[in-house]
Amino acid sequence: MAELRPPGPRGDGRDSPAAGSGPGDRPEQTEGLQREDTESDCSTDSWSDYDCRDKPGTALERTVPDGNVRLPDIFHTNHLLFYDRFSAYQDYILSDCKASEVKQFIAEYLEKVLEPSGWQAIWRTNVFEVVVRVVDVNFPALKAVVQLSEPFLCESQDSSFTLECMQELLELKEHQILLQELWVVYDESEKFDQTALAIEHVRFFYQYIWRTWDEEEEDEFDYFVRCVEPRLRLHYDILEQRVPSGLVVDYQNLLSQCEELYDKFLNVRNSISGNDSDSEAGNVSMVEGLKLYDQVEHIKQRLKLIETPLLRYVFGYQKYGSLQSKGPRSAGAKVIHVVPLTITANLLQLLTRDKLCPESSEALEVQFYSDPLAAVNACYEGERVIICPGHYFVDGMFSIADSVELEGYGLPDDVVIEKQGKGDNFFDCTGANIKISNLKLVQHDAVEGILNVHHGKTTLENCVLQCETTGITVRTSAELLMKNSDLYGAKGAGVEIYPGSACTLLHNGIHHCKEGILVKNFFDEDYEAPRITMVNNMIHNNEGYGVVLVRPAMPSEMKDAPAQGMKGCTQPAQVGDETACGESSRQGQPGCVTDELELCKQAEASEQTENNSEIANVLGATSAKKRRIHRKRLSQLRFTEADDNLMSQEMFVSVEGNQFKWNGKGSFGIFFF
Numbered sequence: 001m002a003e004l005r006p007p008g009p010r011g012d013g014r015d016s017p018a019a020g021s022g023p024g025d026r027p028e029q030t031e032g033l034q035r036e037d038t039e040s041d042c043s044t045d046s047w048s049d050y051d052c053r054d055k056p057g058t059a060l061e062r063t064v065p066d067g068n069v070r071l072p073d074i075f076h077t078n079h080l081l082f083y084d085r086f087s088a089y090q091d092y093i094l095s096d097c098k099a100s101e102v103k104q105f106i107a108e109y110l111e112k113v114l115e116p117s118g119w120q121a122i123w124r125t126n127v128f129e130v131v132v133r134v135v136d137v138n139f140p141a142l143k144a145v146v147q148l149s150e151p152f153l154c155e156s157q158d159s160s161f162t163l164e165c166m167q168e169l170l171e172l173k174e175h176q177i178l179l180q181e182l183w184v185v186y187d188e189s190e191k192f193d194q195t196a197l198a199i200e201h202v203r204f205f206y207q208y209i210w211r212t213w214d215e216e217e218e219d220e221f222d223y224f225v226r227c228v229e230p231r232l233r234l235h236y237d238i239l240e241q242r243v244p245s246g247l248v249v250d251y252q253n254l255l256s257q258c259e260e261l262y263d264k265f266l267n268v269r270n271s272i273s274g275n276d277s278d279s280e281a282g283n284v285s286m287v288e289g290l291k292l293y294d295q296v297e298h299i300k301q302r303l304k305l306i307e308t309p310l311l312r313y314v315f316g317y318q319k320y321g322s323l324q325s326k327g328p329r330s331a332g333a334k335v336i337h338v339v340p341l342t343i344t345a346n347l348l349q350l351l352t353r354d355k356l357c358p359e360s361s362e363a364l365e366v367q368f369y370s371d372p373l374a375a376v377n378a379c380y381e382g383e384r385v386i387i388c389p390g391h392y393f394v395d396g397m398f399s400i401a402d403s404v405e406l407e408g409y410g411l412p413d414d415v416v417i418e419k420q421g422k423g424d425n426f427f428d429c430t431g432a433n434i435k436i437s438n439l440k441l442v443q444h445d446a447v448e449g450i451l452n453v454h455h456g457k458t459t460l461e462n463c464v465l466q467c468e469t470t471g472i473t474v475r476t477s478a479e480l481l482m483k484n485s486d487l488y489g490a491k492g493a494g495v496e497i498y499p500g501s502a503c504t505l506l507h508n509g510i511h512h513c514k515e516g517i518l519v520k521n522f523f524d525e526d527y528e529a530p531r532i533t534m535v536n537n538m539i540h541n542n543e544g545y546g547v548v549l550v551r552p553a554m555p556s557e558m559k560d561a562p563a564q565g566m567k568g569c570t571q572p573a574q575v576g577d578e579t580a581c582g583e584s585s586r587q588g589q590p591g592c593v594t595d596e597l598e599l600c601k602q603a604e605a606s607e608q609t610e611n612n613s614e615i616a617n618v619l620g621a622t623s624a625k626k627r628r629i630h631r632k633r634l635s636q637l638r639f640t641e642a643d644d645n646l647m648s649q650e651m652f653v654s655v656e657g658n659q660f661k662w663n664g665k666g667s668f669g670i671f672f673f
Contacts, residue, residue: 060193062186070153071122071129073186075193077200082236088201089209089228096222099214106202107139110179113194114139120149121182128156130166131185132177142202143176180206208235213262213300230307243312244447251306258299265292311550325401325431328381335365335383337375341390343368355386355409372398372406372417379404387439389414398427400434403456408438412464418442427451429458429478440464449496453478460485467494471513474530476500483507493518493548497530504533504653511539516546516663534615536657545669546660547615611660611667 063076097105116137123132123146131153136145148170152163180203184196209231214223234251237243268289306312329335336356340347356366369375373394375385384405394417400406408415417439419426426443427436433456441463443450449470451460457479464485465471470492474480476499483506487494490513497503497519510516516539521529539546660667 060196071131071155072120072153074122074183075186075196075200077196078204080200080204082232085201085204085232086229089205089232090224093201093205094222094224094228096224099217099223099227102210102214102223103140103142106205107142110137110142110198110202111139113198115192115195119187119192119195120185121146122185123177123181124183125181128154128161130154130161132182134182137179138176141176142179144179144182145175146170146177146182147175179203208232212259213296230304230309233309234307234312237309242447247306247312251303254299254303254306258296258303261292261296261299265289265296268292326380327402329383333365335367335378335380337367337369337378337383337385338388339369339372339375339385339392340388341370341392343388347388351386351388351409376400376404376406387415387417391416391418393418393420395420397425399430400428401430403431403433405435406437406439407435408440410438412438412440412462416440416442419444419446421445425449425452429453430455431458432456433459435459435461436463437461438463440466442466443468449473449490449492453480453501457481459483467491467513471495471510474498474501474503478502480504481506485509486511488512490514494542496520497532499530500528502531505535505537506533507536509538509540511541513542515544515548516542516660518548518550521549521551531653532655533653534612534655534658538659538661539667540659540661540663542663544663545665546611546663546667548669548671550671612655612658615655615658615668 061076061079062073093109094102094105114137115134117135119134121132121134121144123130131149132146133149134144134146137143138145148163148166152166154161154163154166179199182199184192184199209228211227214227217226234243238248268285272285272289338351338356356364367375367378369378371394372385372387372392373396375387376398379385379400379402381402382404383402384407387406387408389408389410415438419442425448426441426446427450429452436458437460441450443466446468449472450465450467451458451472452475453473454475455478458481460472460480460482462484465487467487467490469490471487471490471494472480472482473496478498479502480495481504482495483504486509488509488511492513493515494510494513495503495505495517497517499520505517517534519530519532
């Protein structure tokens with residue numbers, strides 16, 4: 001089997017092939033795109049190889065086209081891992097090119113590695129597959145000049161594609177076929193391995209990376225950093241099921257919608273350029289074009305948010321569905337649901353004394369379960385679930401739509417609920433008044449956070465949360481009261497606070513997460529600022545900041561960014577590394593701005609009072625700026641008597657007594673997008 005041998009790096013992106021190397025010669029074997037075709041420590045079931053970059057050797061195998069027995073075998077190239085493609089696009093194909101130079105850079109890459117003639121390929125379309133022979137390559141057009149192979153081999157959905165029909169079709173195309181429509185026929189001589197690999201990179205790029213509107217985007221940053229890397233990471237995150245299934249559907253729908261609107265916009269723009277722009281028809285087309293442009297830009301922004309690993313969880317997805325509340329039981333009866341692993345006389349006596357004898361005279365029914373999820377699903381409005389000490393494994397999601405109380409009977413470490421299996425959610429709360437107490441929640445192999453508060457109020461008291469992705473998410477219009485609890489292990493933020501929500505954090509520990517608390521505030525949306533109370537929390541040992549404010553950058557801020565030291569990002573980042581604010585701008589991250597007015601200063605761990613006042617001041621300044629924008633909008637709509645008190649609830653109610661220690665980037669930062 002043939003080993004993958006990429007060409008030498010571009011350097012500045014425009015290097016010529018090494019002396020003495022032609023399209024048919026073998027470039028030097030380079031570590032990075034090579035991977036062993038033997039047993040290794042990397043899982044063969046994984047599409048990603050973030051931790052396996054130093055494993056040398058990869059071989060191109062052969063594969064039989066599905067369902068086709070007449071067609072020859074082809075090179076198997078669609079198994080490439082993340083770093084195979086990442087390294088190829090960054091080091092050998094695109095380098096530091098701009099969007100307008102992408103096609104030129106790809107053509108230069110192909111000239112170095114592609115055999116110009118003498119190889120066979122299967123030309124695939126939606127309706128037929130036919131074997132062709134390549135006689136030349138038109139590199140600038142990224143097309144191959146082909147002829148039908150002898151003997152004629154074709155597979156189609158019907159019998160209309162005869163030899164004469166295919167010859168006529170090729171003549172109409174001037175015998176030139178796009179390279180990404182060709183699958184190279186397998187050859188044991190290893191002569192065409194690089195050709196097959198190069199065509200695979202081109203095919204993947206135009207299928208998953210390139211967008212028709214990319215060429216018209218700004219070229220301030222190189223195309224790889226701005227577009228290729230985030231889209232490539234998203235593709236492999238989807239393959240490895242790191243992205244919620246609903247968000248994947250949203251992204252695909254947005255992509256299709258944007259492509260459709262962009263095609264309409266191009267048609268309108270072309271019609272304007274071909275007509276008299278001063279005519280009435282031209283004016284109508286101009287208005288229609290501007291409307292389509294605004295729609296396209298809005299969808300493009302949403303696509304970028306999903307493509308950014310951090311922001312796809314911050315802004316991109318609100319999956320809340322139609323969870324229906326059951327309401328109270330008929331005739332006003334109430335049930336206490338008890339979940340014991342085993343029931344003993346002593347335990348029953350303690351439960352009766354502590355939990356099952358209410359002070360009121362109302363008659364209560366007691367039901368016993370072995371599964372916490374079954375007990376919660378059986379609850380009606382106002383009922384309570386008591387979980388006895390034990391370690392419970394749950395394969396499913398808690399969807400709580402009624403005002404119920406979920407209580408552990410004992411200390412949190414004695415009452416553990418651990419999620420089994422991969423899924424999007426663990427706890428979804430939409431009830432008007434939900435209380436969860438004295439439990440330890442453990443989440444593994446997750447896609448979304450451990451607890452989502454979509455609507456209503458959820459109280460979390462004396463709990464331990466061992467997270468996997470993000471921790472707790474407080475959505476718009478929802479309220480969270482979290483006190484005397486411990487949260488750790490989130491690969492995103494420990495607590496995410498959305499606009500229009502209310503979040504009260506009292507005496508909690510939030511530690512060993514990507515970020516401690518992530519606060520969202522939109523200037524360009526009609527949302528109230530979140531209302532936040534943070535008192536006596538210990539926020540420590542987080543990889544990034546203790547508290548991060550995420551908000552859009554205003555045009556004036558982006559305009560002044562060069563003077564304030566904004567730099568472009570040239571370093572590949574791991575998933576989630578896009579968080580950048582405060583001093584991280586010195587590391588060269590794109591779109592991240594530091595501003596003296598934003599007060600993003602690092603503080604010493606001992607200066608807790610300064611840290612709390614710093615956060616309060618910045619949140620207050622952000623709320624004030626939003627109120628000014630809101631008043632301006634109202635005045636433009638002729639609402640001249642805007643009531644400040646009605647639309648300007650402060651973002652913070654109280655921020656005091658919190659301690660920030662050993663956070664990787666400091667106590668507080670701002671992320672601009």
